[in-house]
Amino acid sequence: MEPEKYTIALAGNPNAGKTSLFNALTGARQHVGNYPGVTVERKEGVAFYQDIPIRVVDLPGTYSLTAYSMEELVARNFIVGQRPDVVIDVVDASNLERNLYLAVQLLELGVPVVIALNMMDVAEQRGTRIDVAKLARLLGVPVVPTVARTGQGIDELLEQAQKVAERQEPWRPLVISYGPDVDAGLEELTRLLEGGVPRQGLVDARWLALKCLEGDQEVMDLLADYPELRQKLEPVLKRVYAHINSTLDDDPEGVIADYRYGYITGIVRRAVETKREMRLNFSDKIDMVLTHRLLGPVFLLLVVYAIYQFVFSASEVPVGWLEGFFAWLSSTVEGLLPEGPVRSLLVSGVIDGVGGVLGFVPLIMFMFLAIAVLEDSGYMARMAYLMDRVLRIFGLHGNSVISLMVGGGISGGCAVPAIMAARTLKDPKARLATIMAVPFMNCGAKLPVYGVLIAAFFAGQHAAMLFGLTIISWVLALLAARLLRSTLLAGEQSPFVMELPPYRTPTLKGLAIHTWERTWRYIKKAGTLILGISIVMWALMSYPGLPEQEVARWQARLAAAGPAEAQQLQMDMAQARLAGTAAGRLGRALSVVTAPLGFDWRTNVALVGGFAAKEVIVSTLATAHSLGIDDPEDSQGLAERLAADPGWGPLKAFALMIFVMVYAPCFPTVVMTRKETGSWKWALFSVVYNTAIAYGLSLAVYQGGRALGLG
Ligand code: BGO
Numbered sequence: 001m002e003p004e005k006y007t008i009a010l011a012g013n014p015n016a017g018k019t020s021l022f023n024a025l026t027g028a029r030q031h032v033g034n035y036p037g038v039t040v041e042r043k044e045g046v047a048f049y050q051d052i053p054i055r056v057v058d059l060p061g062t063y064s065l066t067a068y069s070m071e072e073l074v075a076r077n078f079i080v081g082q083r084p085d086v087v088i089d090v091v092d093a094s095n096l097e098r099n100l101y102l103a104v105q106l107l108e109l110g111v112p113v114v115i116a117l118n119m120m121d122v123a124e125q126r127g128t129r130i131d132v133a134k135l136a137r138l139l140g141v142p143v144v145p146t147v148a149r150t151g152q153g154i155d156e157l158l159e160q161a162q163k164v165a166e167r168q169e170p171w172r173p174l175v176i177s178y179g180p181d182v183d184a185g186l187e188e189l190t191r192l193l194e195g196g197v198p199r200q201g202l203v204d205a206r207w208l209a210l211k212c213l214e215g216d217q218e219v220m221d222l223l224a225d226y227p228e229l230r231q232k233l234e235p236v237l238k239r240v241y242a243h244i245n246s247t248l249d250d251d252p253e254g255v256i257a258d259y260r261y262g263y264i265t266g267i268v269r270r271a272v273e274t275k276r277e278m279r280l281n282f283s284d285k286i287d288m289v290l291t292h293r294l295l296g297p298v299f300l301l302l303v304v305y306a307i308y309q310f311v312f313s314a315s316e317v318p319v320g321w322l323e324g325f326f327a328w329l330s331s332t333v334e335g336l337l338p339e340g341p342v343r344s345l346l347v348s349g350v351i352d353g354v355g356g357v358l359g360f361v362p363l364i365m366f367m368f369l370a371i372a373v374l375e376d377s378g379y380m381a382r383m384a385y386l387m388d389r390v391l392r393i394f395g396l397h398g399n400s401v402i403s404l405m406v407g408g409g410i411s412g413g414c415a416v417p418a419i420m421a422a423r424t425l426k427d428p429k430a431r432l433a434t435i436m437a438v439p440f441m442n443c444g445a446k447l448p449v450y451g452v453l454i455a456a457f458f459a460g461q462h463a464a465m466l467f468g469l470t471i472i473s474w475v476l477a478l479l480a481a482r483l484l485r486s487t488l489l490a491g492e493q494s495p496f497v498m499e500l501p502p503y504r505t506p507t508l509k510g511l512a513i514h515t516w517e518r519t520w521r522y523i524k525k526a527g528t529l530i531l532g533i534s535i536v537m538w539a540l541m542s543y544p545g546l547p548e549q550e551v552a553r554w555q556a557r558l559a560a561a562g563p564a565e566a567q568q569l570q571m572d573m574a575q576a577r578l579a580g581t582a583a584g585r586l587g588r589a590l591s592v593v594t595a596p597l598g599f600d601w602r603t604n605v606a607l608v609g610g611f612a613a614k615e616v617i618v619s620t621l622a623t624a625h626s627l628g629i630d631d632p633e634d635s636q637g638l639a640e641r642l643a644a645d646p647g648w649g650p651l652k653a654f655a656l657m658i659f660v661m662v663y664a665p666c667f668p669t670v671v672m673t674r675k676e677t678g679s680w681k682w683a684l685f686s687v688v689y690n691t692a693i694a695y696g697l698s699l700a701v702y703q704g705g706r707a708l709g710l711g
Contacts, residue, residue: 004046004055006165007082011075011106012090013099014061017118020148021090022058025158040074049158054165057084063098065105067218079111080202085165088157090116093123093130093145096272100264107139109207110173114161115143116153128274135271138497140174173204175423177399177499178259180375180406181247185240186210192232212237213252247510248376262381262501269385269500283502287382291500296386303379304470307410308463311366318362319451323637326355345538353534353619358523360448360618365519367412367444371405372514376506380405385498394478395485398498399425400434404477408441411450411470414521415439415669419676429489433481435673436686439665440477442469444522445614449660452618455639457650473661480693533612534619540583541605541624546576578602578624597659597698598652607659613666651710655702663694 010025012018022030026045035042043058059078060071067073079087089106091099106113115136123130136143142160146153177183189209211219212233223230244252265283269291280288289295330351337343374380384401391400400422401409407418418438425431442450454465485491546554554573561569578584579601586608587601594604606620622638625645642648664687665673674683 004053006052006085006162007055007057008047008161008165009057009059009079009082009084009087010090011059011079011087011102012061012116012118013063013092013095013102016061016090016092016099017146017148018058018061018090021088021116021118021146021154022056024148024151024154026056035074035078038070038074040070047158049162052162054158054162057082063102065102065109066214067216073218076109079106079109083202084111085168086112086114086161088114088116088161090118090148092119093117094119094126094128096123096128096130097261097264097268100267101260103139104174104176104260104263107141107174108176108210110171110204112164112167112169112171113141114157114164115139115141116148116157117143117145118148120145120153121147121149126274128272131271131273135267138267138271171204173207175206176259176263177402178256179248179501181244182213182240182252182255182259185213185236185244185252188236188240189213189233192229192236210256213240214256215251215253243513247507247513248504249507249510258501258504259499262378262499263497265500266385266498270497281502283378283500286503287500290379290382291385296382300383300386303374303383304410305463305467307367307370308467308470311363311370311412312462312466315363315366319359322355322359322362326351326359327637329355341542344542345535348542349535349538350531352622353538353616354527354531355622360451361519361523363447363451364412364444364522365515367410367447368518369511369515371410371412371518372511373506374410376504376510376514378501378503381498381500385500388498391478392493394482395430395433395489395493396437396478396481397425397427397430397434397493400430400437400481403434403438404441404474407438408443408446409470409474411442411447411466412444413441414443414445414518415441415665416672419669419672422676427493429485429491430493432677432682433484433489435676435682436484436689437477437481439669439686439690440473440480440662442473442661443614445666446660448615448618450657452621452637452639452642453653453657455637456643456648457653469657469661472658476662476693476697480689529613533609533616537583537605537609537616537620540586541578541581541620543581546580550576550580583608583624596703597695598655598702599659600647603656607663610660611664611667613668614660617660651702651705655698655705658701659694659698661694662690662697664691 010018010022022043022045025047029047030043030045033042033044034040040060045056045058047054047056057078059075062069062072062075064072065076067076078084087106089103091103103113103115117130117132117135120130130145132143132145142164144153144157144160146157148154178186186206186209189212190206193205193208193212208219212223223233241252244250244255248255250258290299330347333346333351334343337346371380374383380402383405384398387401388398391397403418403422403425405418406413407415415438418441419435422431422434422438425434450466450469454462458465554569554576558566558569558573579588583605584601587604590604590608591599591601599607602621602624605624606617609620610617618638621642625638625641642653664670670683670687673686674680677683
């Protein structure tokens with residue numbers, strides 16, 4: 001007999017019908033032995049597909065691929081070491097959710113899989129209707145309904161297995177998101193394992209990292225042969241363990257299992273219809289309301305609006321305290337130091353700049369707290385599940401929602417981690433569209449800009465304005481994505497699974513840590529990058545300044561002026577001095593372009609600074625506006641100053657908010673885009689694309705508003 005062309009391995013839970021299927025495939029052509037060194041039975045046989053002999057190996061029945069039992073280890077080692085051309089996973093259709101746990105683990109390993117959806121007769125009897133085509137689409141592998149006992153579906157199963165085997169595709173591990181905490185740890189471990197990994201070429205580094213996090217003894221033993229690597233891994237593992245333990249009150253293994261089941265729940269909800277009453281668990285019952293077609297979206301909107309109300313009412317008082325504190329600090333330093341460049345640097349460069357950013361820490365903190373509650377409770381995943389349908393219309397996918405949310409879908413995110421989160425998107429075009437859409441969202445750095453402008457021109461409407469800006473940013477992000485998906489990124493959409501992990505009660509400690517981690521990142525940014533930029537901006541806005549004779553002329557005019565004119569003169573002088581600085585010149589040069597938007601040169605300078613980091617916009621505006629007035633008694637907040645400035649008004653403020661929302665992503669985001677897309681092309685594209693859209697929109701808002709008599 002000619003040698004077998006392919007090897008098929010049969011995997012499946014005990015009692016899923018594996019033996020029956022093996023018999024149906026191989027008939028009498030089988031022999032039984034043992035796996036080397038262990039007492040686990042090994043059955044092998046030959047099947048024929050169109051006269052081609054195919055080797056069929058029956059793996060031990062297992063529920064999982066962890067190294068808990070000898071059976072699991074044998075099954076896993078056979079797959080990894082012997083690399084069968086295809087694994088047929090025998091799944092009990094009448095007990096789908098539980099059986100898919102093994103299927104998902106096979107997919108995570110990356111081996112080519114065909115699902116034998118067995119016991120279809122039992123499932124039908126129980127009133128379970130499975131949309132097989134949809135299930136196959138969501139799992140990304142062929143699914144063949146079978147009744148192993150009668151041999152129904154066996155031919156088609158062989159045909160599909162043969163097709164997959166013939167393709168000889170490289171292993172492509174399924175990437176599931178296990179939630180932000182585990183994902184972050186996983187990424188760090190993966191980076192360490194890339195390069196000199198044990199079993200190099202057999203399994204990928206992320207899978208090994210996952211196993212390390214799951215505490216897989218066999219993988220840990222393997223690492224013993226790599227002392228250098230182990231030395232690097234251990235402290236990271238310990239830290240990630242401790243972090244997950246303290247934030248989620250669970251070990252990584254439990255969290256990973258939850259998300260795996262969440263992935264399965266997401267599939268089953270879409271592909272299975274059960275007529276008779278199922279036994280519903282706690283999460284299922286809550287989801288009957290929260291992911292309901294009609295009630296779900298209503299609840300979602302209520303939640304988002306409640307978050308705004310909470311964040312702004314809770315942060316109003318502490319934001320006031322901080323503003324007061326920085327104003328006091330400014331005037332104290334002004335009182336203590338003689339007039340000159342040092343005082344100017346400290347007050348206008350350092351205190352006003354950093355204070356303008358730190359003043360918003362309470363607001364950012366409460367926003368992060370709200371996001372932590374959504375994430376830790378599991379509701380964030382439901383939001384994504386609900387929004388999935390809508391996003392598809394715009395050429396995006398389920399996980400795009402996570403990116404958009406992290407990027408500021410509920411104001412207060414950051415585009416950098418959001419772009420990284422897009423990694424879980426399998427479809428490269430949808431992933432690119434997501435990355436391009438993220439910068440439209442209202443990240444935490446844009447909030448202070450809105451905060452100042454709303455306080456100045458839309459007082460008392462803070463929550464409503466923010467809610468409106470959120471809606472606008474979503475609409476723009478989606479339209480911008482749609483535009484790309486119809487032009488540069490046109491193409492088919494592949495199906496996508498939304499994970500629905502079980503609900504958890506967030507722990508106070510977990511919420512505190514998650515909130516603090518992100519808030520601290522924001523403070524650090526303010527303390528370092530923004531302080532640096534603030535000082536550079538101050539220097540640009542102070543030098544070279546006016547020539548000496550010019551200053552003398554102004555002073556002479558001031559001395560001659562009466563008290564009534566003095567104040568106006570002083571402001572004019574400050575204005576003239578600023579206009580002579582490097583930044584003033586740049587801002588003025590740009591005025592030609594931005595005049596139709598209503599932006600003066602000071603706004604232009606702030607926007608240029610904002611390219612370094614959006615937080616800088618407020619600090620630069622603050623510096624620009626305080627530099628002009630040398631009155632030590634003057635400690636009004638920036639908002640009050642803008643409100644009092646005749647050059648400003650609600651229409652201009654709104655046009656500026658739209659511009660800030662949309663224009664070029666900040667420098668760190670551009671760098672991350674370059675990293676994640678692998679080319680400067682897309683990074684630069686995002687700068688041009690966003691700025692062009694921002695310009696068009698602000699122009700429409702400002703000129704349209706004026707035409708309507710609003711300016
Ligand atoms: C007994 N449909 C139905 N209805 N039953 C199936 C199917 C199917 O598609 N496939 C398998 N079975 P195994 P593992 C039995 O043995 O192949 C049945 O562990 C019995 N035996 O016939 O052994 C199959 O190898 C007396 O049932 O599974 C078997 O994966 C009464 O599912 C059982 C009733 O199949 C497990 C059933 C003496």
